[in-house]
Amino acid sequence: MAEANGAETPHTRTAPEPENTSLGPSPTRLSEPEQARWPKITRGEEGLTEWERRTDKPLFIASLLYLIAYAAPIVSTRISAPIDGVLNILQMVLWALFAVDYCVRLYLAPRRIYFLTHNLMNLAIVLLPAWRIVSFLAMLHMTANRQYKLLSELAVKLFGYTLIFVIMAALAVFSIEQDAPGALIKDIWTAYWWTLATLATVGYGDVYPVTVSGRVIAVVVMIYGVGLFGVITGALATWVIEKISGVTEEDHAATKGRY
Numbered sequence: 001m002a003e004a005n006g007a008e009t010p011h012t013r014t015a016p017e018p019e020n021t022s023l024g025p026s027p028t029r030l031s032e033p034e035q036a037r038w039p040k041i042t043r044g045e046e047g048l049t050e051w052e053r054r055t056d057k058p059l060f061i062a063s064l065l066y067l068i069a070y071a072a073p074i075v076s077t078r079i080s081a082p083i084d085g086v087l088n089i090l091q092m093v094l095w096a097l098f099a100v101d102y103c104v105r106l107y108l109a110p111r112r113i114y115f116l117t118h119n120l121m122n123l124a125i126v127l128l129p130a131w132r133i134v135s136f137l138a139m140l141h142m143t144a145n146r147q148y149k150l151l152s153e154l155a156v157k158l159f160g161y162t163l164i165f166v167i168m169a170a171l172a173v174f175s176i177e178q179d180a181p182g183a184l185i186k187d188i189w190t191a192y193w194w195t196l197a198t199l200a201t202v203g204y205g206d207v208y209p210v211t212v213s214g215r216v217i218a219v220v221v222m223i224y225g226v227g228l229f230g231v232i233t234g235a236l237a238t239w240v241i242e243k244i245s246g247v248t249e250e251d252h253a254a255t256k257g258r259y
Contacts, residue, residue, distance in 0.1 A: 041108070048108040055101060056136055063132035066094040070130075070168070074175045075188055098129045130168060134160030154235050162199075162228060169221050170195040176213045183210055199225040 041047045041054075069087040073079050079087070102122055109115035116123075125131045134157060174191035177183045184207040185191050197204040198221045209215050 043108050044110050048105060051104060051108055059098070059101060059132050060136035062094050062097055063129050066091060067130040067133070069094070071171055074171050095129060098126050098132070102126050128164070128168060130164045131161055134164060158228065158231065165224060166192070166195050166199065169217060173209055173214050173217045176211055176217070177209055180211045184208060195221060198222060199228070201225045201229070
């Protein structure tokens with residue numbers, strides 16, 4: 001009878017809607033296009049690829065900022081001490097950013113030991129963040145020219161990595177040597193000349209570092225030069241053998257690593 005008169009019974013009574021106690025509007029789910037554009041990052045090959053896709057451009061900008069922050073106090077005498085301190089802090093922050101990126105990549109990698117041994121360039125980028133510029137530009141080259149060959153990719157990367165290395169090495173040795181007693185490297189152009197001569201392993205001998213730190217940099221430049229010519233020689237030999245034996249580019253697709 002109560003149901004006929006419209007009165008509520010224990011079986012027909014509806015529970016009151018809960019109050020919204022959150023600050024601001026209630027969260028909404030992403031639409032399907034947004035979910036397709038920003039998929040969830042999980043550990044594995046897909047998650048690693050998605051992380052790289054999202055961080056490519058920001059890390060490229062960070063590497064440019066790092067190069068500017070490192071070079072500006074060395075080549076310019078107009079930068080005051082407070083600004084120099086800010087630039088040093090910026091370098092440390094950017095370096096930490098690249099270190100965190102490497103740790104995230106290592107965590108997302110499905111095979112971490114394989115990642116450590118086959119992606120040494122990622123670790124080198126942590127030590128020299130400006131190298132990230134080359135990785136980004138090489139990726140653009142690879143995307144724009146899908147018909148490029150393995151030798152072309154190697155040439156682009158070697159040229160870019162070596163150019164950045166020469167710039168950074170010259171800046172480093174100039175910053176150390178310019179005020180040292182009896183220094184021979186007193187301007188940036190002499191530093192570039194010395195770096196190129198040392199990199200080519202010719203040992204011209206007209207200028208040389210006189211400080212311990214400068215000589216350590218010289219050893220690093222020598223080792224890089226020897227390794228560079230070794231890689232070039234090996235790549236050319238491999239290319240000639242492939243041309244003779246008829247090995248195609250597709251045969252190497254599974255062996256390409258991330259740089």
